[in-house]
Every structure is written in structure tokens, then in C-alpha cells.
Amino acid sequence: xxxxxxxxxxxxxxxxxxxxxxxxxxxxxxxxxxxxxxxxxxxxxxxxxxxxxxxxxxxxxxxxxxxxxxxxxxxxxxxxxxxxxxxxxxxxxxxxxxxxxxxxxxxxxxxxxxxxxxxxxxxxxxxxxxxxxxxxxxxxxxxxxxxxxxxxxxxxxxxxxxxxxxxxxxxxxxxxxxxxxxxxxxxxxxxxxxxxxxxxxxxxxxxxxxxxxxxxxxxxxxxxxxxxxxxxxxxxxxxxxxxxxxxxxxxxxxxxxxxxxxxxxxxxxxxxxxxxxxxxxxxxxxxxxxxxxxxxxxxxxxxxxxxxxxxxxxxxxxxxxxxxxxxxxxxxxxxxxxxxxxxxxxxxxxxxxxxxxxxxxxxxxxxxxxxxxxxxxxxxxxxxxxxxxxxxxxxxxxxxxxxxxxxxxxxxxxxxxxxxxxxxxxxxxxxxxxxxxxxxxxxxxxxxxxxxxxxxxxxxxxxxxxxxxxxxxxxxxxxxxxxxxxxxxxxxxxxxxxxxxxxxxxxxxxxxxxxxxxxxxxxxxxxxxxxxxxxxxxxxxxxxxxxxxxxxxxxxxxxxxxxxxxxxxxxxxxxxxxxxxxxxxxxxxxxxxxxxxxxxxxxxxxxxxxxxxxxxxxxxxxxxxxxxxxxxxxxxxxxxxxxxxxxxxxxxxxxxxxxxxxxxxxxx
Amino acid sequence: xxxxxxxxxxxxxxxxxxxxxxxxxxxxxxxxxxxxxxxxxxxxxxxxxxxxxxxxxxxxxxxxxxxxxxxxxxxxxxxxxxxxxxxxxxxxxxxxxxxxxxxxxxxxxxxxxxxxxxxxxxxxxxxxxxxxxxxxxxxxxxxxxxxxxxxxxxxxxxxxxxxxxxxxxxxxxxxxxxxxxxxxxxxxxxxxxxxxxxxxxxxxxxxxxxxxxxxxxxxxxxxxxxxxxxxxxxxxxxxxxxxxxxxxxxxxxxxxxxxx
Numbered sequence: 010x011x012x013x014x015x016x017x018x019x020x021x022x023x024x025x026x027x028x029x030x031x032x033x034x035x036x037x038x039x040x041x042x043x044x045x046x047x048x049x050x051x052x053x054x055x056x057x058x059x060x061x062x063x064x065x066x067x068x069x070x071x072x073x074x075x076x077x078x079x080x081x082x083x084x085x086x087x088x089x090x091x092x093x094x095x096x097x098x099x100x101x102x103x104x105x106x107x108x109x110x111x112x113x114x115x116x117x118x119x120x121x122x123x124x125x126x127x128x129x130x131x132x133x134x135x136x137x138x139x140x141x142x143x144x145x146x147x148x149x150x151x152x153x154x155x156x157x158x159x160x161x162x163x164x165x166x167x168x169x170x171x172x173x174x175x176x177x178x179x180x181x182x183x184x185x186x187x188x189x190x191x192x193x194x195x196x197x198x199x200x201x202x203x204x205x206x207x208x209x210x211x212x213x214x215x216x217x218x219x220x221x222x223x224x225x226x227x228x229x230x231x232x233x234x235x236x237x238x239x240x241x242x243x244x245x246x247x248x249x250x251x252x253x254x255x256x257x258x259x260x261x262x263x264x265x266x267x268x269x270x271x272x273x274x275x276x277x278x279x280x281x282x283x284x285x286x287x288x289x290x291x292x293x294x295x296x297x298x299x300x301x302x303x304x305x306x307x308x309x310x311x312x313x314x315x316x317x318x319x320x321x322x323x324x325x326x327x328x329x330x331x332x333x334x335x336x337x338x339x340x341x342x343x344x345x346x347x348x349x350x351x352x353x354x355x356x357x358x359x360x361x362x363x364x365x366x367x368x369x370x371x372x373x374x375x376x377x378x379x380x381x382x383x384x385x386x387x388x389x390x391x392x393x394x395x396x397x398x399x400x401x402x403x404x405x406x407x408x409x410x411x412x413x414x415x416x417x418x419x420x421x422x423x424x425x426x427x428x429x430x431x432x433x434x435x436x437x438x439x440x441x442x443x444x445x446x447x448x449x450x451x452x453x454x455x456x457x458x459x460x461x462x463x464x465x466x467x468x469x470x471x472x473x474x475x476x477x478x479x480x481x482x483x484x485x486x487x488x489x490x491x492x493x494x495x496x497x498x499x500x501x502x503x504x505x506x507x508x509x510x511x512x513x514x515x516x517x518x519x520x521x522x523x524x525x526x527x528x529x530x531x532x533x534x535x536x537x538x539x540x541x542x543x544x545x546x547x548x549x550x551x552x553x554x555x556x557x558x559x560x561x562x563x564x565x566x567x568x569x570x571x572x573x574x575x576x577x578x579x580x581x582x583x584x585x586x587x588x589x590x591x592x593x594x595x596x597x598x599x600x601x602x603x604x605x606x607x608x609x610x611x612x613x614x615x616x617x618x619x620x621x622x623x624x625x626x627x628x629x630x631x632x633x634x635x636x637x638x639x640x641x642x643x644x645x646x647x648x649x650x651x652x653x654x655x656x657x658x659x660x661x662x663x664x665x666x667x668x669x670x671x672x673x674x675x676x677x
Numbered sequence: 678x679x680x681x682x683x684x685x686x687x688x689x690x691x692x693x694x695x696x697x698x699x700x701x702x703x704x705x706x707x708x709x710x711x712x713x714x715x716x717x718x719x720x721x722x723x724x725x726x727x728x729x730x731x732x733x734x735x736x737x738x739x740x741x742x743x744x745x746x747x748x749x750x751x752x753x754x755x756x757x758x759x760x761x762x763x764x765x766x767x768x769x770x771x772x773x774x775x776x777x778x779x780x781x782x783x784x785x786x787x788x789x790x791x792x793x794x795x796x797x798x799x800x801x802x803x804x805x806x807x808x809x810x811x812x813x814x815x816x817x818x819x820x821x822x823x824x825x826x827x828x829x830x831x832x833x834x835x836x837x838x839x840x841x842x843x844x845x846x847x848x849x850x851x852x853x854x855x856x857x858x859x860x861x862x863x864x865x866x867x868x869x870x871x872x873x874x875x876x877x878x879x880x881x882x883x884x885x886x887x888x889x890x891x892x893x894x895x896x897x898x899x900x901x902x903x904x905x906x907x908x909x910x911x912x913x914x915x916x917x918x919x920x921x922x923x924x925x926x927x928x929x930x931x932x933x934x935x936x937x
Contacts, residue, residue, distance in 0.1 A: 331891050331892075333922075334920075334922075365856060371873075372875075475758070476758045477758075478758075479759045479777050479778070480687060483687070483690050483693075483758060483777035484689040485778070487693035490693055490697075491696060539688075539689065540688065
């Protein structure tokens with residue numbers, strides 16, 4: 010099933026990248042040049058010739074000074090490399106093209122295409138969350154531009170919506186997927202010409218989505234399967250393989266309890282998949298499909314209580330697992346184990362069934378954890394890219410290197426990217442001996458690059474680490490179990506506020522001050538409930554104007570670790586009412602603000618001296634804030650320091666800790 | 678009656694556990710605590726037989742607490758929201774743990790094991806030793822996210838009838854039998870455990886254990902030679918199959934330099 014989907018993706022992308030009628034330029038002049046050039050390029054025999062053609066085009070005539078045209082040419086180049094599976098080069102050209110239109114208005118159709126392209130590359134690399142991010146952006150721009158009507162044909166727009174929908178389903182957002190599929194259908198129907206393949210794909214995706222919903226809608230699924238059926242009958246020449254249709258029917262019949270029909274369709278696809286493999290198909294997806302066929306068949310026989318047949322297919326899938334384990338995904342294995350458990354159960358071997366159920370749970374938990382990690386890493390990668398993109402491209406222009414060589418050579422590409430990132434290592438290069446300095450720079454580069462990537466990832470995890478999430482859920486469960494409805498509702502409200510904000514904010518490197526303060530307040534209220542109102546807090550931002558709260562941007566989640574410290578360390582104080590005071594005030598100029606966090610706990614000297622075990626972990630998250638500020642210092646060439654004072658060293662009879670941060674501000 | 682103490686730093690979760698334990702006729706809740714410090718004094722004061730304890734407390738970990746109270750022979754059920762490091766350590770000691778949010782059924786089966794243990798103690802290894810094994814892993818390289826066990830470390834295996842303490846360097850190989858794993862030891866003994874091979878593949882040190890085949894996990898210490906036809910011969914002349922797909926990986930692992 011998945012295999013054919015990937016085939017479809019490649020197909021649509023080729024369509025978008027190499028056909029001459031793809032999207033037209035918005036600006037009046039230039040279109041004719043582009044169209045002509047596209048036609049000429051298509052006449053050329055080899056991709057190499059096409060690349061050479063486009064590169065030459067960029068240096069002459071109307072292309073020379075028109076960034077929109079150039080951007081379009083880069084997209085073409087990226088397309089050529091993509092179809093040849095040279096993803097690094099494809100991505101490089103795409104970024105280049107993207108940077109040209111970054112700050113331009115009226116280039117929305119290019120923006121859609123670039124996001125779509127990034128989504129395709131991410132899908133190819135199996136980064137499902139990244140892909141979804143880019144596809145969703147493409148869809149959002151499309152939707153937003155609705156009334157202004159982009160110069161993309163309805164088919165192209167539909168293809169984009171279909172990709173978004175498929176990617177939604179890939180990250181289990183079936184309802185969203187259904188909406189996007191419907192959008193695609195609407196566009197497909199708005200044209201008088203019938204595009205059979207896209208229509209089939211839309212019906213197919215809808216059928217599956219309806220079957221996968223938490224509350225299955227088999228009737229809706231049936232409608233779309235029937236439409237696929239009639240479309241296939243009407244245009245047999247357009248259909249590559251009936252495997253899709255059979256697969257959907259098998260699923261559908263199983264769902265409505267017609268096991269015999271389901272089995273006969275499963276057998277048909279099993280045969281197709283076996284043939285594909287015996288004919289030399291090596292894609293892991295086909296192997297995965299074959300495995301699923303075997304497991305599904307066995308499962309149907311279990312349902313039919315024909316245990317002999319079930320065992321036959323079970324043994325076959327077991328053999329397959331032994332032999333091709335590397336081709337299978339965690340989900341495949343879970344499916345297999347579930348089936349195994351069902352079989353044991355049906356055949357009265359309850360102990361083994363029970364054991365197997367436990368294995369399923371364990372496996373599912375692992376898959377879930379892996380997915381969580383992957384999602385975090387992928388989103389972190391996007392963040393990192395957005396931060397670095399501009400400076401890289403800017404510097405790339407200055408680095409004089411032959412472009413042709415650069416595109417072909419993966420290694421050189423990495424080195425250029427790194428050297429741009431770490432321009433300061435060049436300063437070291439100027440001094441040391443030639444040989445030595447090369448070695449040094451190499452080591453330094455890897456280290457720093459790793460550092461910044463790690464930093465971003467750790468930031469994400471520190472904000473919403475699993476430990477925090479599960480603890481919060483556990484408290485919530487307690488309120489529910491002990492029937493404290495009011496508390497449960499209030500708690501849930503704070504938690505979802507916090508979760509939403511940090512998911513949204515962590516994607517950006519600078520966020521509005523108001524949002525950041527709201528997140529802090531969610532966090533504090535949550536902790537307040539958790540520790541049963543053991544402390545009071547106050548967030549004071551009187552010295553900041555109302556409108557500045559919304560147009561001043563600061564790096565997210567810098568303050569939170571210090572607040573966390575204040576809560577945890579202030580806890581030892583039993584003498585007086587505990588209070589945490591956060592004051593945000595303007596700096597001497599508008600390039601920074603100060604945040605002061607004051608608690609009345611035992612003070613930093615006492616806490617540093619006292620505990621050991623917990624201490625290490627806590628300083629870790631503040632350490633991330635320190636490192637981030639240091640990197641910002643370097644970027645902005647300004648000092649953003651953190652001072653920590655024990656209040657007992659201040660005049661008056663005080664206790665507790667004061668932390669003062671200088672935080673960079675940019676204006677939106 | 679089994680005297681029980683709960684140690685958990687979040688009031689709401691503590692209350693939930695109290696409520697759940699209230700339904701257990703054989704348990705008597707004798708005290709609760711919210712930190713390592715309070716925990717130590719409650720345990721000294723009430724002398725419980727069973728601890729239900731969160732691993733990550735604000736002023737330290739459950740293991741810090743256990744270290745401070747010394748050997749009292751009490752049973753422990755650990756509770757954790759999410760901590761790979763600690764869970765791995767606990768698995769080394771074959772101890773019980775529960776995940777948050779708490780599942781009532783899981784709690785019940787953990788308690789059932791405790792009850793069974795009080796009625797008829799499991800032969801072989803004492804709780805004290807299990808805790809020791811876990812502690813050894815817990816305090817190994819605390820700056821890393823996952824403990825890296827060494828060959829000298831010990832591990833506890835939980836079979837149907839008894840607990841077995843052994844040194845990792847005595848394991849020759851593990852063989853998968855469905856959801857069971859058989860350990861073959863240096864002295865030819867075989868121990869069958871009702872856990873899948875994957876469980877131990879994750880636990881045993883990657884540096885020393887390789888998986889040449891879906892069904893085998895092998896200690897590199899005992900490898901004699903690799904035959905291109907697809908077998909590894911061990912020093913005691915037994916044969917372990919190598920999957921076609923894993924040949925390159927096996928070859929690469931066997932030629933790597935290792936230091937003890």
C-alpha cells in the first residue's frame with residue numbers, strides 16, 4: 010500500500026517539475042521568456058544538458074536581473090536533481106531559489122512550490138513530521154491566497170492538497186486528511202477535464218482515512234471504494250495496478266464482517282506482491298506489504314476460526330520475519346505480534362496469548378518513544394534550518410566556488426555550509442600553519458556544529474520533556490480518580506495552554522513577549538496547583554507599553570528554567586509565605602530587556618551547599634539558557650549576561666535568590 | 678499486614694496511591710513522604726516492609742534514599758514518569774516498577790507479586806542483592822543518558838521458579854524461543870527466562886554483545902572464529918548461525934578493536 014503511494018508522489022512531483030505548463034509567473038513580463046525556455050529545455054536529451062542550459066540562461070538577458078525568474082530557474086534545477094535522486098543538490102537549489110523570494114511580495118505561488126518541494130524531499134527521506142510541516146505550509150498559503158487566485162492550475166493545486174492529506178494520514182491526523190482530500194476533490198471537479206489518476210488517488214486516500222478514523226465510517230469508505238471501482242471500469246488504460254483497490258476492499262470487507270470476500274482480495278494482493286518480489290523488486294516497501302498480506306490473511310482466518318489456515322500463514326509470516334527483519338517497521342512487528350496473540354487466544358493457549366499481549370504493549374511503547382524522539386529531532390532540525398538559512402545563503406554568495414562542482418559534490422557542499430556557519434574559524438586559519446590549521450578548523454567545525462544542533466534539541470526537550478508530561482498526566486489522573494472535577498478541569502486548561510504555547514513557540518527563534526509571558530503564567534499556575542498552592546507568584550511588566558508586548562520579540566523559553574529553579578529551591582523555606590516575583594523591564598536601549606526572578610527561599614548558597622542528587626539535573630536546563638544567550642551574544646555582538654545573587658548578601662534582612670537576565674529584543 | 682510507606686513528591690499523585698492502597702485488605706499504610714529527607718525519617722520511624730517510591734524526587738533519587746537507610750530488607754516497587762536510565766538499572770536488578778499515570782491492574786499485579794513473595798520467598802537472591810545490582814547501574818556514569826554496563830557487572834534473571842544472580846561475563850549467548858529467552862552460561866548451565874530476546878538485547882552492553890541472527894545474542898568474549906559460509910564458531914566449538922543480511926555487520930564488529 011505504502012509502496013504505491015510513494016510511486017504516486019514521485020509521479021506528481023515529476024509532473025510539477027518537468028512539465029512546461031507548470032505554474033506561471035505572476036508578473037506580466039517574464040512569463041513568455043520562462044515558457045519559451047521551458048519548452049527549449051524539454052527538447053534536450055539528457056538531464057546534464059538541461060542543467061547546463063538553465064545555468065547559461067541565468068547569465069543572460071531577462072533572467073539576469075529578475076529574481077523571480079531566477080528563483081523559478083532554481084526550482085527547475087532542483088526538480089532535475091530530485092528526479093535523479095540527488096537530494097542534496099535538489100535541496101541546495103531549492104534553498105537558493107527560496108532565498109531570492111524570501112522578502113518579496115507577490116511570489117506566493119513560488120512559495121507554495123518551494124514548500125511542496127521541501128515536503129517531497131522530507132517524505133523521500135522518511136521524515137514524516139518535517140514533510141507534514143512543509144506540506145501544511147504549502148496548503149496554508151494556497152488557502153490564504155484563495156481569492157487572489159494563484160497562477161497554479163487546479164490540477165496542480167489538487168496534487169498539493171493530496172500530498173498534504175497523505176502526509177496528514179502519515180502522522181495519524183485522519184480528520185485533517187479527510188478535509189484536505191475533500192479540498193482536492195473540489196478542485197479536481199472544478200475542471201472540465203477529468204484527471205483519472207488524481208481522482209483515483211483522492212478516492213483511495215479518503216477510503217483509507219475513513220477506515221482509519223478512531224470511529225470508523227465504513228459507509229463513507231464504501232462510497233469511495235465504489236467510486237474507485239467505477240472509475241477503474243471506465244478508464245482501464247489509466248490504472249497502473251488494481252492492487253490499491255483490492256487492498257481497500259479487503260480492509261473494508263473485513264471491517265463489515267464479510268471475511269470470505271476479504272480473504273479472496275487479500276489472496277489476490279498476496280499473489281501480486283509475491284510476483285513483484287520474484288520478478289526482482291527490491292524496494293523494502295514491497296517486502297513490508299507482503300509481510301502485511303501474510304499477517305492479515307492469518308488474522309482473517311483466526312476471525313473465521315479456521316485455525317489451521319491461520320497457523321499456515323502465521324508460520325509463513327514468522328519465516329518472513331526471520332529472513333527479512335531489516336525490511337520491516339516497528340508497526341509491522343506490532344501487527345504480527347497482535348495477530349500471534351489473537352491466534353493463541355483463539356486456540357485456547359491463554360498463557361502464551363497473555364505473554365504475547367505483553368510483548369505487543371512493550372513493542373508499542375518502544376515504537377511510541379522512538380516516534381516521539383524522531384518528531385522532536387525533525388522539528389528541531391526545521392528550527393535550526395530557519396535560524397541558519399539566511400546567514401548561510403548570504404555567505405554562500407561570497408564564497409567563490411564553482412557552482413557546478415558544488416552541486417555535484419556532496420562533500421564540498423557540507424564543507425561550504427559549515428564554513429559559512431563558522432566563519433570565525435577562518436580567522437584562526439589566517440594565523441596557524443597551513444597543515445595544522447586545516448586540522449584544527451576541521452575539529453572545531455564539527456564540535457560547534459554539533460553543539461548548536463544539540464542545543465536546539467535539548468531546548469525542545471527541556472521545555473516539554475516526557476518526564477514533565479507524564480507527571481502532569483499522572484496528577485490529572487489522580488484528580489479524575491478521586492472525583493475532583495473542578496480541579497481536573499482547571500488543571501487540564503493550564504496544561505493544554507502550556508502545551509499549545511510551547512509547541513507553537515518552539516518552532517520560532519523569536520516570539521512576541523506577550524506570548525512568552527502567557528506561557529510562563531500557564532507554567533506557574535500549573536506548578537502552583539501541583540504543589541497545592543505552596544507559593545504565590547506575580548509577573549510584573551508595567552514598564553513595558555501594551556503595544557510593545559506584542560511587537561517586541563524575544564527568544565522563547567529562556568526565563569522558564571530559572572523560574573523552575575525558584576519553585577523547586579524555594580520549597581525548603583517553611584518560615585514564611587513563599588513568593589516568586591518576576592519583573593520584566595526595559596533595558597537602557599531597545600536592544601534588550603531585563604527579567605528579574607526573585608524568590609524568598611533559603612538562597613543560592615544554602616541550596617548549592619546542601620543537595621547533590623537533584624542539583625545536577627536542575628542546573629542542566631539553566632545551562633541551556635546560558636549557552637543560548639552566549640550564542641546570541643556572539644551573533645549580535647552584544648553582552649547578554651546572567652547574574653545570580655544570594656539575597657542574604659544584600660542590605661536589609663532578606664533571604665532568597667535573585668536572578669537577573671539580559672535578553673535580546675528585536676522589533677517585529 | 679504488610680506495613681507500607683509511600684514516597685512521592687507530587688501531592689495529587691500521592692493521594693491517588695493512598696486511595697488505591699486503601700482497597701488492599703492486606704496492606705497497612707503507615708506513612709507517606711514527599712522527599713528523600715522526609716522519607717529517611719519516616720522509614721526509620723515506622724519500619725515498613727514495603728516501599729512504593731517515585732524515582733525522581735526533588736532533593737534526590739530513590740537510590741539516594743536507599744543508600745541512606747542501608748540494608749533493611751524491605752520490598753520496593755518503583756514508580757517513574759519517564760526515565761530510561763533508571764528503568765534500565767531497575768531491569769538489571771529484575772525489580773518491579775510502575776509507570777505514571779498509574780494503571781490499577783499493573784499496580785495489582787505488582788502487589789500480588791509482593792504478597793506471593795511474603796507467603797513464599799523466591800529462592801536464590803535477596804532483595805538487598807537485587808537493589809545492589811540496580812544501584813551499580815544507576816550510579817554508573819550519571820552524566821550519560823543510558824548506563825553502559827561493563828563485563829564485570831552483575832545482572833539478575835527472573836525465571837519461573839527462582840532468581841539467578843550472575844556476572845555478565847559468564848553469559849556465552851542468549852537464544853530466542855518465541856517470547857522466552859534461554860541464557861547459555863560459561864559453565865554450560867541453561868536458564869530460561871520469560872522475556873523476549875529484544876529485552877536483553879537492549880539491556881546488555883552493546884560493546885560486547887552482537888546479534889548475528891534474529892534468534893541469537895552473542896558475547897564477543899567467547900567468539901572463536903567466523904566462517905564465511907555463515908557461522909560463528911565459539912570457543913567451546915558450538916556453532917551460531919549468521920543471517921545473510923548481517924554478514925557485513927558481524928564482520929565489522931568482529932574486526933573492531935576492543936579494550937576491557
